[in-house]
Amino acid sequence: MTERLLSQLAHVEILTPVPDESLRFYTDVLGLEVSSRNGQSVFLRGWGERFYHSLQLTEGPAPGLGHIAWRAQGPEQLRTAVERVEAAGVGEGWIDADVGQGATYRYRGPGGHLHELFWEVERYSAPSGMESPFPNRPQRYVPRGVAARNLDHVTVATANPGADAAWHRDTLGHRFMEYTVIPERPDWIVFAMTTVCERAHDYGLVWDPSPVRGRINHVAYWVDSREELLRAADIFLNQDIAIEFGPGKHGMGEQDYLYVREPSGLRIELNTGGYRNYEPDFETVRFEPQQGSNVFYKNAALPHSMFESFPPVDLAPETVEETKAATGLFA
Amino acid sequence: MTERLLSQLAHVEILTPVPDESLRFYTDVLGLEVSSRNGQSVFLRGWGERFYHSLQLTEGPAPGLGHIAWRAQGPEQLRTAVERVEAAGVGEGWIDADVGQGATYRYRGPGGHLHELFWEVERYSAPSGMESPFPNRPQRYVPRGVAARNLDHVTVATANPGADAAWHRDTLGHRFMEYTVIPERPDWIVFAMTTVCERAHDYGLVWDPSPVRGRINHVAYWVDSREELLRAADIFLNQDIAIEFGPGKHGMGEQDYLYVREPSGLRIELNTGGYRNYEPDFETVRFEPQQGSNVFYKNAALPHSMFESFPPVDLAPETVEETKAATGLFA
Amino acid sequence: MTERLLSQLAHVEILTPVPDESLRFYTDVLGLEVSSRNGQSVFLRGWGERFYHSLQLTEGPAPGLGHIAWRAQGPEQLRTAVERVEAAGVGEGWIDADVGQGATYRYRGPGGHLHELFWEVERYSAPSGMESPFPNRPQRYVPRGVAARNLDHVTVATANPGADAAWHRDTLGHRFMEYTVIPERPDWIVFAMTTVCERAHDYGLVWDPSPVRGRINHVAYWVDSREELLRAADIFLNQDIAIEFGPGKHGMGEQDYLYVREPSGLRIELNTGGYRNYEPDFETVRFEPQQGSNVFYKNAALPHSMFESFPPVDLAPETVEETKAATGLFA
């Protein structure tokens, strides 16, 4: 399938049990802008984003995923996408227009995650005093905290990353870009990346050995340069926010990364760089860990804490050992 | 039209009267790799490119454009694109498979430029010893000269940039992203940018006041960071290659730039950065020069030499003055 | 003279007729920290500076220079320096300890600028909550505005830059690093740089053709990388602060630069990079403008506004033309 049904990852809804602390993190440290509050939710966006929001922060009992929203390539492509999802038997029906978007169709993917599909979108309109001096930017650049520019990707935890990625490829036209296997178990994909655009991923899928479905591993925001990423690290450290992993560079996708936890415990990534690929017939790339799949520099392992997804689940010790052996990724 | 017909700018053929000197520039200074030679042509690519070539360097009587080649989004989209072009009455028919690509359809755009459309493409295959240590890269990274990674865009000179851009939008689904007008002549577009991808342009169109059609202004290659762009400037200066303009940043597209001339006199740009836009319904942005269309920092004018396109044409002095007045861009 | 008498440029006092607006610029835009206020003065420093202040902002009738303060290499070296200055007949005597420093000797240099020499200095002590998480930093990093790290240099306007630089070399051990002359007038130095450290300059001297003595051209603060400099440009533009010149790179000293005006009209530079030189017998470098003295890329001229020093003086038109001809620097 070379026709593009989806144009972009539009927003992610995440849940937090500490909404005030989380909001302070997203606004004061990450530098996002608040579009509005509505009930238990706050709608946020990066200064470079044209849509009403890229993050919906909702109060909930534990850190976790609300839903993931994709904008279609157009109204016909939305219809085609909905037909595909319904034919696959995972459709959950239409919902009315909500904050920031028009008529929306919901489905639940193979990993148990709730997704939204829509076409009509509300644009952010800068209030007086916030207009950009440049006509191609949605608002004035505000150098607050990290000042992340836009949403980059979301990475979920799923029982079978390879099958979940293939389902999104076959059903909705995601491009299945790269995956990791270990030599000892070459048929088991432990990490997969798909995209609806030219980047290596806007959707990451990591193996979830727990019995809980629909979990999330992290949400990633973009900054424009590696120097901004390193500056972000300095900002986090000086706010007494520990850096879980990085700054470094992934071999897969060639993206620079930095991982921290927001006050709820949820993992937030910052990234930049990465290759671009425009080939509809790009052959999915197979990576093994020692080829630098995770650490481009091939000289460090992933801390095991990075395997934690949300809401957190206590894994049996033997499961932990199994995941270490089965992924080959962790120290 | 939200369906994507074209997936990417694939390559550009340029003509040079000094093929040996030009080739040395592209290989030793810009750092491109030679795929093969064939008759009067050499086929080149950046180290990060997967296709057989992104530049065809052909001996010719004067610096200029041979053709511009676009890859379709798929075989059906190629058929649709060809139908559109034939319906527009500018088709020049199919040619057989050539070096690096399969069956190819040619058309001549409104500005008199020769374009190619194709789907089947030959991939670069690294010879022994040149394989990348990373499975997602087409070859080993060779730090020779600037080591440009890939083709970024081509900018042509055309009698009516706005009309030419609109034609590519309406006929082939280019996205018409941004344009420049001056306040004194708000209906006359002096510079336009279209794209088939998420960047602000892979196709630039600058006004050509000369009577010659089909001219080219420059070809642009990409480096991964602003620091690499600045390093490139140092390399050029130390090779006694004058920097015509830059390094700097355009407001339009937010791309960092650097312009030099290759030995034929043809202008070559290096760039990096720039925003990404995934909105099929993105509203074309109107820029005026004083808003930073050309110089983001709003404190410098374009040297008039930048208006020279290729093959060079001696413009009457009154035409030069007219272009200065009509574009508002030049010192 | 290879003995080092002075260890560093310690602070600069500048005058402003709009103290509130100026203070907002230095704290909110440039990101400096306030140590204290005292009478008509506010004492400021960058987050990376260990001394009590690097900038004394004092209310005055016009933008201009208060004084320039140098710390000696030690108490004996202070005595030697004072002896030298007194022997040169330009000493103005000791003053008592003042805010941030101990006993201080004042002299007036050949250009009419007031300088201070001292050894005892007060260190900044971070208040509770502002302690750095790193023991080698004086305070927590605060990402406010540009977040300039430290004072870099001051550039004065002087009747005879070459003679003034030589006087500081011969009297106080400044290293006379580089200067600019034009081919037509090879004996007339229009710009000179001296230093007491390893950088190309902490003291710049530009020709002042006006009859007023003791004027200042600009004060420069440092950021850690070129990317931070470019980010600073974006911050300024989004605060509607015009960029007078840059961002770019000087050939002299190889420093990256960016010039803006603070609300008083005084010129503030940001810079980064630059070579290091540790040779006590380094031979002063002679630059001509076309060698990239000002613009490393050799493709742009200095805007004539950059020649304005402070307090501003209306120059006769013939003087303006003379300076343009005599310096070869301006557009």
Place this chain on the structure above:
Amino acid sequence: MTERLLSQLAHVEILTPVPDESLRFYTDVLGLEVSSRNGQSVFLRGWGERFYHSLQLTEGPAPGLGHIAWRAQGPEQLRTAVERVEAAGVGEGWIDADVGQGATYRYRGPGGHLHELFWEVERYSAPSGMESPFPNRPQRYVPRGVAARNLDHVTVATANPGADAAWHRDTLGHRFMEYTVIPERPDWIVFAMTTVCERAHDYGLVWDPSPVRGRINHVAYWVDSREELLRAADIFLNQDIAIEFGPGKHGMGEQDYLYVREPSGLRIELNTGGYRNYEPDFETVRFEPQQGSNVFYKNAALPHSMFESFPPVDLAPETVEETKAATGLFA
């Protein structure tokens, strides 16, 4: 002592049992320039260095240190330094002028390392065709491999880093800038840094638990930006040269780092960045590992291989465990 006796680290002589392979590394990968060959030695320098050489590569039975050479601040300061060294009873006498330098005095420091002191130095003179287009650079910039600009520091292994550092402070005026201790053994300095300039170190001292004296841990070269450091990492990986540690940033000195091994097995560091300090009375900074002494980001440990110094010595397993426990630095 505030008088400066030494102006800079001038060069390092290292030994290699594989001189041809080592030379290829230094010239083709690191990008150094050959000044001359003489007997078993090759004399090399970075493109930005003004002295005849910063590295003397000498054939030897095992990778290791030949000597470390310091240039005095002037002829009188050389005499004073020699008197100090002789008074300390570690002088080894004068040797005649050698390649690149005049009369030279040798001493052996507390750690058993051979040092040289000299004042007269030979400058590099660019041959025809290699002259820089900039009068303040010693030669044309050649973008070969990493293109390291200049020597940055040398780090030795020594029985008592704290005592060795203090000796260099008290005898020769080194500034003792920073050191690491672990909480369990607060009186035992496991790593120390001294400098004769404004950087945090040009001389590193790491604990050597072996019975062998005079060993070296690594030599470090400088590149101008973090982006160049990251590009260097890509170059190494694509030359199949493993990266031992990094790229990352040390808390001590705030320098960015990258460590590889040259063909002899000797460790070579690349670095950039770092703070500047001009205070003769700077109070030595005490770091504990968990404060980010080694890894600024406080989230990774040093690989134990980094403790290997040269020539290599097989340490008893209990000694290895002891060093791990005593330093707190290693994974």
